[in-house]
Amino acid sequence: MTQPRREVAVGGDRAYTITIGPGLLDDGALLAATLRGGDAFVVSDDAVAPLYLQRVLDALRAARPGLRVGHWTLPAGEASKTLARFGEAIDAIARAGARRDATVYALGGGVVGDLAGFAAAAWMRGVDCVQLPTTLLAMVDSSVGGKTAVDLPQGKNLVGAFHPPRAVLADTATLRTLPARELRAGLAEVVKYGAIIDAAFLDWLDANAAALLAMDDGALAEAIARSCAHKAAIVERDPFEHGERALLNFGHTFGHAIETEQGYGGLIHGEAVAVGMVQAARLSERLGLAGAADTARLRGLLQRFGLPVDPPAGLDTGALLGHMRLDKKAQAGGLRFIVWDGPGRARVQADVPEDAVRAVLEA
Ligand SMILES: NC(=O)c1ccc[n+]([C@@H]2O[C@H](COP(=O)([O-])OP(=O)(O)OC[C@H]3O[C@@H](n4cnc5c(N)ncnc54)[C@H](O)[C@@H]3O)[C@@H](O)[C@H]2O)c1
Ligand SMILES: O=C(O)C(=O)C[C@@H](O)[C@H](O)[C@H](O)COP(=O)(O)O
């Protein structure tokens, strides 16, 4: 049965709608409704573009005759989320002659979304960006909330801007071509919402794990909509991460350190977050917060989703701690972590002793 379209509203100064459903990329009217002026520029990667780029270009051109449409594609994968590729994107947008009322479309996963979003934020000090996420991870997380960035060798997402999208159109039919490893990586960020704010969602994920892994349309649509609703509510209240938005970073201090230390060529983001959430749970145990049974349950659910739960062998503890000191949550007072009190309950903890972190890393 064809899934109905669902909508999640993101309120605030720059409100927008997340539309979720199959076939959105072919809906020229829906795409054209997100245009402000006469220029569209589509950014994608070289795995997604052969599958979906032409459809988006055709739909835009058909819906808006006379539209100037440019496009640019980067090599797929995290290793492309660099300042150098960002420069290439800007160069391509400039060569296309995109004007101040142009719209940049980010067609792909979180790498494309973060880099294209940053290019849109920077070009002429900011043009519209429409997110067209094609991975589960991008649908449930990266396309929403306006964090855009590229990585540096020193750390993840260190250069970027807050630039909320004008719209998010999540065409769930694109998930049919997503590699299984990428589907599982997206499930890690879905589990994150249950862990930090919605214990009932964790129960639902437990009950629906098999359906999600089998890519049941209804289960996926429900997981995406519930995740987006959680993220929308948080970013609406705290768009610039002055407070509760930091909870969305659960598992990320550990996870980002792993990704950085592996040179963005080892675990993919969702996998690193899965490992990081288990490490954050262990740290919380050490601080007298979550219980061992809570950690075991989180670990078990992530394992059911086929995700790694232990860090890769051979990583240097000192190097990982070094990356954490450059984490964006760190302050003059020291490291800050998202700690866990058990299902649905997380909070920001300042001044976490490095010894406790080291003990988790060396366990
Ligand atoms: N801005 C945010 O709030 C936010 C949130 C979470 C993650 N992120 C970032 O997102 C990135 C990870 O995103 P990701 O997991 O989507 O990875 P990704 O963008 O690298 O995509 C994963 C892989 O799947 C391929 N792919 C994408 N869609 C496909 C499809 N429908 N069919 C076939 N192949 C497809 C891509 O080409 C790529 O090889 C990281 O850089 C992470 O830091 C940002
Ligand atoms: O939207 C947020 O806020 C998040 O933290 C979502 C994370 O899943 C995402 O990986 C984000 O890119 C991390 O942001 P950063 O500020 O730690 O780089």
Ligand SMILES: [Zn+2]
């Ligand atoms: Zn993340």
